[in-house]
Structures are given as structure tokens and as C-alpha cells.
Amino acid sequence: MNPLVAPELLWALLIAALLVTLGMLGTLVVQRSSRRARERRRRELDGRLRRLVLEATIADDDELPALLDRMRALDRGEHAHIGRTVFMMLQDVTGEAADRLRAVAAAVGLAPLVLDAARHRSAVRRADAAEALGRLAPEGALELLLELADDREPEVRTVAVRALGSFEDPIAVDAVTRALATESGVPSTVAATALLQQGSAASERVRQALRDPDAGIRRGAARVAGLLQVPGAGEELVRLVQDEHESVRLAAMRSLERLPVRDALGPLVEQALAGGTRGEAAARTIAAMPSAWRGEALRALDRAEPGVRRAAGLPRREALA
Amino acid sequence: MSWLHDALEAIFAVLAWPSAVYFIVANTSMLVLILVASRHFARYLRRSEHRGEDAMAGSPVSLGVTVIVPAYNEGAVILTSVRSMLDLRYPDHEVIVVNDGSADETMQLLKQEFALVEDDRDLPGRIPVRGRLRGVWRAPEGAVPLVVVDKENSGRSDSVNAALDLASKELVVMVDADSILEPDALLSVSKPFADDPDRVVATGGVVRIVNNSRVLGGRIVELRMPKQLITRIQVVEYLRAFLLGRTAWSDLNALILISGAFGMFRRDVLVELGGLDPDSIGEDFELVMRIQRWIRDGHRDARVRFVAEPVSWTEAPSTLKVLARQRRRWHRGLWEVLWKFRGMLLHPRYGRVGMLALPYYWLFELLAPLIELVGIVIVVLGLLVGAVDPVAALLLLLVSYGYGTIVTLAAVVVEEASFHRYERWRDLAAVLWAVLAESLGYRQLTAIWRIQGWWAALTGRKQVWGEMTRTGFAGASASGSSGPGQAERGD
Amino acid sequence: MSGRILVVDDDRDIRDLVAIKLESAGHDVVTRADGAQALEAGMEGGWDVIVLDVMMPGMSGIDVLRALRDRGVETPVILLTARGQEKDIEAGFAAGADHYVTKPFSPRALLARVTAALG
Numbered sequence: 001m002n003p004l005v006a007p008e009l010l011w012a013l014l015i016a017a018l019l020v021t022l023g024m025l026g027t028l029v030v031q032r033s034s035r036r037a038r039e040r041r042r043r044e045l046d047g048r049l050r051r052l053v054l055e056a057t058i059a060d061d062d063e064l065p066a067l068l069d070r071m072r073a074l075d076r077g078e079h080a081h082i083g084r085t086v087f088m089m090l091q092d093v094t095g096e097a098a099d100r101l102r103a104v105a106a107a108v109g110l111a112p113l114v115l116d117a118a119r120h121r122s123a124v125r126r127a128d129a130a131e132a133l134g135r136l137a138p139e140g141a142l143e144l145l146l147e148l149a150d151d152r153e154p155e156v157r158t159v160a161v162r163a164l165g166s167f168e169d170p171i172a173v174d175a176v177t178r179a180l181a182t183e184s185g186v187p188s189t190v191a192a193t194a195l196l197q198q199g200s201a202a203s204e205r206v207r208q209a210l211r212d213p214d215a216g217i218r219r220g221a222a223r224v225a226g227l228l229q230v231p232g233a234g235e236e237l238v239r240l241v242q243d244e245h246e247s248v249r250l251a252a253m254r255s256l257e258r259l260p261v262r263d264a265l266g267p268l269v270e271q272a273l274a275g276g277t278r279g280e281a282a283a284r285t286i287a288a289m290p291s292a293w294r295g296e297a298l299r300a301l302d303r304a305e306p307g308v309r310r311a312a313g314l315p316r317r318e319a320l321a
Numbered sequence: 322m323s324w325l326h327d328a329l330e331a332i333f334a335v336l337a338w339p340s341a342v343y344f345i346v347a348n349t350s351m352l353v354l355i356l357v358a359s360r361h362f363a364r365y366l367r368r369s370e371h372r373g374e375d376a377m378a379g380s381p382v383s384l385g386v387t388v389i390v391p392a393y394n395e396g397a398v399i400l401t402s403v404r405s406m407l408d409l410r411y412p413d414h415e416v417i418v419v420n421d422g423s424a425d426e427t428m429q430l431l432k433q434e435f436a437l438v439e440d441d442r443d444l445p446g447r448i449p450v451r452g453r454l455r456g457v458w459r460a461p462e463g464a465v466p467l468v469v470v471d472k473e474n475s476g477r478s479d480s481v482n483a484a485l486d487l488a489s490k491e492l493v494v495m496v497d498a499d500s501i502l503e504p505d506a507l508l509s510v511s512k513p514f515a516d517d518p519d520r521v522v523a524t525g526g527v528v529r530i531v532n533n534s535r536v537l538g539g540r541i542v543e544l545r546m547p548k549q550l551i552t553r554i555q556v557v558e559y560l561r562a563f564l565l566g567r568t569a570w571s572d573l574n575a576l577i578l579i580s581g582a583f584g585m586f587r588r589d590v591l592v593e594l595g596g597l598d599p600d601s602i603g604e605d606f607e608l609v610m611r612i613q614r615w616i617r618d619g620h621r622d623a624r625v626r627f628v629a630e631p632v633s634w635t636e637a638p639s640t641l642k643v644l645a646r647q648r649r650r651w652h653r654g655l656w657e658v659l660w661k662f663r664g665m666l667l668h669p670r671y672g673r674v675g676m677l678a679l680p681y682y683w684l685f686e687l688l689a690p691l692i693e694l695v696g697i698v699i700v701v702l703g704l705l706v707g708a709v710d711p712v713a714a715l716l717l718l719l720v721s722y723g724y725g726t727i728v729t730l731a732a733v734v735v736e737e738a739s740f741h742r743y744e745r746w747r748d749l750a751a752v753l754w755a756v757l758a759e760s761l762g763y764r765q766l767t768a769i770w771r772i773q774g775w776w777a778a779l780t781g782r783k784q785v786w787g788e789m790t791r792t793g794f795a796g797a798s799a800s801g802s803s804g805p806g807q808a809e810r811g812d
Numbered sequence: 813m814s815g816r817i818l819v820v821d822d823d824r825d826i827r828d829l830v831a832i833k834l835e836s837a838g839h840d841v842v843t844r845a846d847g848a849q850a851l852e853a854g855m856e857g858g859w860d861v862i863v864l865d866v867m868m869p870g871m872s873g874i875d876v877l878r879a880l881r882d883r884g885v886e887t888p889v890i891l892l893t894a895r896g897q898e899k900d901i902e903a904g905f906a907a908g909a910d911h912y913v914t915k916p917f918s919p920r921a922l923l924a925r926v927t928a929a930l931g
Binding site: 466 | 903
Binding site for chain 2: 005006007009010013014017020021024025027028031032035091124127128130131155159162165187188189190192193196223224227277280284305306307309310311313314315316317
């Protein structure tokens with residue numbers, strides 16, 4: 001029997017394996033204990049500070065300054081904790097309570113930190129800053145968000161555009177609309193959602209965007225026009241049912257479900273008879289039209305493929321026979 | 322006995338080094354996957370502050386989702402399950418249940434509870450379905466978005482196809498009636514589609530083990546560590562193979578397996594590909610392979626993505642008997658699919674799927690149990706007759722099981738630093754014991770079962786579709802890997 | 813006038829924000845964190861208004877509401893729903909809700925709703 005391996009090699013490997021294992025076990029224990037210690041510290045801070053933040057949300061104008069003074073007097077760790085609490089709570093409330101929370105954020109010095117972070121060289125920090133700017137809305141937030149909406153990193157632009165949704169200023173609406181563009185790097189759903197949040201403030205710009213040369217902008221505008229009930233968008237949407245881009249057509253058809261226009265029926269029937277995904281979308285839109293209008297169009301779908309007929313809510317052929 | 326001694330000595334002399342190299346490469350590959358995944362997690366977790374999930378949760382511009390639920394004799398859970406699926410947090414989703422010829426009261430319960438009415442709308446018929454349709458039902462107008470297809474028994478895949486034909490939304494997701502879904506499951510798994518709508522065609526999420534957790538109304542209310550060792554070992558396996566392995570493959574853009582217990586797909590792509598293959602025993606694996614081939618054959622700029630968020634919870638086998646059946650089936654499915662798509666193996670046209678993922682699956686998933694078992698037999702016999710150098714045998718043990726255990730431990734460290742789902746010290750101790758116990762018997766047993774499954778496939782016993790495909794437990798899909806690894810297969 | 817109000821939400825922040833606002837207006841507030849507990853508390857009776865979150869693990873607010881109405885509890889219920897989930901509002905009214913407030917919510921507007929419901 002020839003020795004295939006020198007025992008020394010085995011020993012060396014065995015010791016190495018042992019060391020690595022011990023190292024990992026140690027890491028596990030350290031990770032877990034430090035996390036638990038951190039959580040304990042948080043709970044302890046929460047016990048002392050949460051009530052204070054909650055009271056601030058319901059404080060009267062004359063009580064607030066005293067509360068804010070008490071918070072200003074706390075130490076840095078406590079300020080950071082209050083900042084986190086406020087940041088989370090701002091997700092849940094609007095109106096007066098949200099204004100109060102923003103005042104708390106200012107008192108514990110969160111705003112300057114966020115404003116500084118907006119120009120940080122790390123993209124993650126800038127994106128975090130964009131999120132915070134949207135929620136805390138400190139003085140100067142809009143200008144910074146507009147800047148971040150043109151950031152070189154798509155990730156930062158995306159967060160900034162989403163945050164701009166809570167600003168109704170025409171400049172904010174315009175920046176969000178531009179983010180719908182095909183090459184913007186911002187997901188279309190994010191920009192469209194921000195437009196919806198801006199609500200009627202975005203109406204006029206959305207109507208114009210229905211004629212934009214960029215297909216992405218047309219698609220996004222077409223998608224939200226119905227949800228926003230944009231006045232005067234009907235005719236444009238009818239035109240977009242025959243847009244050169246399929247995605248624009250689909251979006252226009254979805255909007256017409258909520259913003260019915262009688263003139264749309266002709267183009268819709270044409271699309272429906274073409275079949276496929278857009279045929280189904282067209283059929284759904286026809287079915288959503290007021291019953292007084294749609295009779296003839298539905299009869300025309302007799303010739304359509306079964307999938308389209310299903311989308312229009314039409315019965316099986318054998319059931320008819 | 323000297324001929325045995327001489328033969329073993331000769332075999333061992335030839336095979337010892339190649340097998341040592343095999344185990345080292347296998348374990349190192351897994352370790353690399355774990356490192357890739359941990360880099361992904363680090364990036365992912367740093368972005369938790371600004372991911373904006375809540376903003377999208379309420380957005381009416383999200384893509385619509387059809388949830389497909391095949392149900393065979395699910396009377397015990399069907400109502401809770403359908404309710405919890407209708408209640409998922411998502412702005413626009415419908416549920417299509419397929420009653421796959423149940424012998425129990427599944428259909429009656431649904432009719433009663435949701436006051437179903439006959440759905441006489443036309444049937445698209447774009448996807449071939451084998452089971453004869455008995456009827457289509459729907460909840461009344463203005464109630465919940467629910468369609469129920471009643472058909473004769475024809476198996477899970479065929480049932481999914483029947484529902485796929487009637488789906489009306491942009492995305493479809495297939496779930497099992499007994500899976501427990503996270504309330505945000507649809508949001509997390511649809512996010513890649515929203516972020517990159519022109520390229521993402523399929524996504525999958527993390528499936529985790531529910532045994533011993535407290536479940537109420539189809540939702541997890543308290544997560545607990547499973548009680549039995551055999552289930553705890555599976556927790557570790559799932560962690561390594563599902564969470565870390567798939568995250569890494571997705572990062573490398575070479576993901577070829579999405580668990581059938583929760584995969585989301587673009588409907589138009591599924592329809593174009595004709596839905597699931599009803600004859601495949603590994604239908605979810607088969608589907609993703611077909612999608613990957615479709616992407617590369619058509620030179621499409623498309624992606625299959627994995628989301629590192631838990632979306633679905635499943636009951637893992639808690640007895641050896643059920644576990645054995647599961648692993649035999651997985652390995653059989655693995656073999657059938659790998660063989661079917663053998664043309665993609667090492668074919669440069671298929672990019673990283675052909676050059677990286679498939680070789681990995683062939684070498685370290687399919688062949689692993691064979692190499693492992695042969696190795697054990699030779700070494701044990703050789704030691705008995707004194708034909709094997711004990712030092713060399715120990716070395717082999719070290720690079721296979723020892724290294725494998727260290728790799729698994731690395732997976733546990735990554736979990737601890739990222740998601741850390743089980744918080745108590747006792748849970749950590751339980752996980753560590755499971756990591757060790759996996760190499761002390763569990764791996765060897767699964768290797769035997771996997772060989773049995775493979776053998777069954779090779780000897781050509783035809784899979785009986787229909788009721789047989791739904792025996793045992795439904796829903797899991799696990800796996801592992803690394804050295805003498807575990808099968809990677811979905812259910 | 814002041815009343816006894818049951819506030820149910822699985823999100824601690826929302827529970828606390830609602831509770832402190834209602835308490836500040838002199839109401840007597842009890843909170844619950846999940847559907848099952850909420851149903852139990854709701855069945856005990858003696859509430860003037862119930863503020864109920866829709867999206868909760870286990871038993872959703874709609875389930876709780878349906879169960880309460882089935883058992884003849886007629887207490888006014890105000891639902892808390894996420895923005896954009898119109899289907900929750902429809903389902904809520906179908907199950908017997910009296911009002912709804914969308915999240916993110918204004919505590920002041922919620923208080924006004926509660927006051928109105930107290931009639």
C-alpha cells in the first residue's frame with residue numbers, strides 16, 4: 001500500500017478547517033449578540049422617547065415649542081432614534097400630524113443631515129436622501145429633488161421621481177412627466193404613480209404629454225389620463241388607440257375604460273378584430289362602455305377570436321346555437 | 322480475498338485524486354455561489370430605506386396578476402386558501418381555481434361560499450388541455466374577482482394550463498392550494514416586472530418551511546423552528562440552495578429553476594410557449610429551461626429573476642418515507658429535464674445557462690449522489706480489507722463532508738448577517754446541530770433515494786399523470802448542493 | 813361627547829397615532845393588534861365605534877367585520893384602507909362598514925369621522 005498523501009498535508013488541512021469553523025462560529029455569536037444588544041438599546045430608547053413623539057403629533061400650537069425644546073435638549077443617540085421614529089410614522093399620516101412630525105424632525109436636526117446627504121458621493125446615500133426629502137419636505141427639498149431627478153444614477157432618479165409625487169408644483173409635475181420617457185431609466189410605473197399622486201395638479205401637463213414625440217411619455221400619460229379623469233383627454237386617447245406603439249395603444253385603451261368616449265368604438269372594434277393581447281384589451285374597453293353605446297360594437301365582435309370574445313364578456317358560440 | 326484487496330487498491334489509487342478534486346471543485350462552486358449571493362444581499366439590504374414598496378402597493382398602474390390555484394381534494398383548506406389569495410396585498414389581481422376532478426367536496430364548498438354563477442363567456446382555447454372541461458364558474462359581478470374551472474382529473478400541470486387559458490391579466494403566478502403566502506408575495510415577486518417591464522419574463526421568490534409555525538387564516542402569525550431534526554436539516558438545505566443558490570444564479574443571469582410553488586410569468590410568453598408540459602415530472606424546471614432556450618434561440622433581451630424575499634411557505638416532509646418519495650421524484654425530474662435539454666449543455670449560444678448553470682447541474686447535482694455513494698463503498702470496503710491508506714481516506718472525508726459542512730456554515734453566517742429569521746439562541750443552536758447532522762447520515766440517505774429516482778427514470782417506468790402526480794405532499798421544492806449535495810428540484 | 817373606541821391595526825405606529833389622537837379628544841381607547849383579538853374584543857360589546865384596519869395577517873379587517881355583523885353586532889365601523897385599494901372599500905361596504913379612511917391618514921380627519929359616527 002503506497003501512501004497517497006503525506007500525513008502532514010492532512011494535518012495542515014484539518015487545522016485550517018478547524019480554524020475556519022471556529023472563526024465562523026465566533027462570527028455567528030458576535031453578530032447575534034451585537035444585534036440583540038442593538039435591539040435592546042432601541043427598545044429602551046423607544047420606551048422613553050416614543051410617547052414624546054406621539055404627543056407632538058397632537059400638540060396644540062402653543063404646546064409644541066415646549067415639546068420641541070425638550071427634544072432639542074436630548075443627546076445625539078436619542079436624536080437619531082427620534083429621527084427614525086418620525087421617518088417611519090411619516091409614512092402613515094398626512095395633514096396636521098405630518099406637519100408636526102416634520103417640525104420634530106427639524107428640531108432633532110434631521111433636515112440638515114438629509115440636505116447634506118443629497119449631494120453625497122454614494123448613490124445609496126443620495127437615494128436615501130431623496131426618499132427622506134420627499135417624506136420630511138424640509139425647506140429647499142423641491143429644488144434638491146429636481147436636481148436628484150437628473151442624477152447620473154438611475155436608482156437615485158427613480159427615488160427622486162417617486163418623492164416628487166408629493167409636490168404639486170408645475171416644475172415637479174414636469175420633471176415627473178419627463179421621467180416617463182423611454183430612456184429615462186426610471187420605471188414607467190414609478191413615474192406614472194407619482195403623477196397620480198400629484199392628482200389634478202398634473203392634469204394639464206398629462207393632456208399635453210399625450211402628444212409627446214416620445215412613446216414612453218405618451219404611454220405613461222395615456223395610462224394615467226383615465227385614472228386622473230383628465231378633462232379633454234378623450235379625443236387624444238381615441239387617436240392613441242391607433243398609435244404606432246402597441247404599449248401606447250394598450251395604455252390608451254385602459255384609460256378609455258374609465259373615460260368612455262363614443263368615438264372610440266370604431267377604432268376599438270378594429271383593434272379587437274385584430275386579436276391578441278391588444279384585441280383583448282380593446283374588447284374589455286368596449287365592454288366597459290355605457291350599454292347604450294356598445295351594442296353595435298359588441299355585435300361586430302361576433303367574428304372576433306374566442307379570447308377577444310371572452311374579454312368582451314360574450315358567450316360561447318355553442319351556447320348561442 | 323487478495324483479489325479484492327488488489328482490485329480496491331488499484332481502483333483507489335486511480336480514483337482518489339480525481340474524486341478529491343471533484344469534491345473540492347463542487348464545494349468551492351457552492352462557496353462562490355454563496356459569496357455572489359451575499360454580495361447581492363448587501364446591496365439589497367442597503368437599499369431597504371428607499372425601495373418604495375408601499376408606494377407601489379397602492380398604485381393602480383401596476384401590472385395585473387392572475388393567481389392560478391390547481392386544487393385536487395383540497396376540501397380541508399380550499400376556502401381559507403382562496404380567501405387568503407383574494408386578500409393578498411395587490412392593486413389588481415384575480416384568482417382562478419381549477420378543481421382537478423376532486424373526489425371530495427372542493428367544488429361544492431367553492432360554489433356555496435362564493436355564490437358562484439355559471440361563466441358562459443367564450444373560451445380562448447389557445448392552450449391544449451387534456452382534462453375534459455365540466456364547467457366554468459365565476460363569482461357574481463361586483464363581488465370578488467374569482468373564476469373556478471371544474472374539470473376531470475388530469476394532473477397539476479394540465480390544470481394550470483386550463484387556468485392559464487382563461488387568465489386575463491398581464492402576469493400569472495401558479496401556487497398550490499396548501500401553500501401559505503406572504504401578504505406581500507405578489508408585490509415582491511412582481512417588482513422586477515415593474516422595474517424592467519420590457520425584459521423580465523419570469524420571476525421566483527423564496528420558499529421556506531412552515532412546519533411548527535403558527536398559522537391562522539392562511540397566514541403565518543408566528544415563525545418557529547421546526548421540531549424534528551429531519552425538518553431542521555431541510556431548513557438549512559432550503560437556505561443554502563434556495564435562498565443563496567438561486568439568488569446567485571439570478572445575479573449571474575443564469576437562473577434555470579424557479580420553484581413551482583411560487584413562480585410568476587408574463588402571460589403572453591407562457592401562452593406562446595404553450596404552458597406547462599403535462600408529461601414532465603419536473604414541470605417547473607422544464608418550463609424555466611424552455612423559457613431560457615426561447616430567450617437565447619430568439620436572441621431576445623429577456624431575463625429570469627429571483628427575488629430574495631420570502632413569498633411562500635410550505636410544509637416539508639417530516640418522515641423519512643415522505644422525504645424519500647420527494648427526493649426520488651425530484652431527482653427523476655432533474656434527470657428528465659437535463660436529458661431533454663442536453664442540447665443546450667456547453668453550447669455557447671446559450672451563454673451562461675449552457676456554459677455555467679447546466680454543467681453545474683449535471684456535475685454537482687445529477688452526478689453527485691452516484692459519485693458520493695461509489696466513493697463511500699470503495700473507501701469503506703478498502704478500509705476493511707486494508708487496501709486503502711487511512712490518511713488518504715480521511716483526506717477524502719475532509720474535502721467532501723468536512724468542506725461541505727464548512728460551506729453550509731458559511732450559508733448560515735450569510736443568513737445571520739442578512740435576514741436572520743429565527744431569532745432565539747436556541748434556534749441558532751438547532752441550526753448548527755442540523756448543519757452537522759446533515760453530513761452524518763442525511764446526505765448519505767438522500768444520495769440513495771436520488772439514485773433510486775434516477776434509476777426509475779432510466780428503467781423507463783412511465784410516469785402516470787393524473788392523480789398520481791398529486792400524491793404525497795404538495796408544494797415543496799427544495800434542494801441543496803455542494804459536494805455530496807442534495808437534489809435541486811422543484812415540485 | 814366621549815365614547816369607548818376599539819382601535820385595531822397590526823402596525824404599531826398607526827395604532828399609537830390613532831389612539832393618542834382619540835384619547836386627546838377625551839375618548840376611552842382600547843387597542844388590538846390582530847383580527848382574532850379584534851373579533852374577540854368586538855364580541856364583548858360595549859363599543860361606541862370600532863376603527864378597523866383592513867390588511868392584517870391572519871384575519872383581515874373585512875373578515876372581522878363580516879363576522880361581527882353576522883353575529884348581530886351593529887357598532888359603527890370605520891375602516892382604514894391603503895390608498896388605491898378601491899376593491900377593499902367596495903368589499904368593506906358590502907360587509908357592513910359605515911365609513912372608511914385611507915392611509916396615509918390625517919388623524920384629525922379620522923377624529924372627525926369618529927365624532928360623526930358617535931352622532
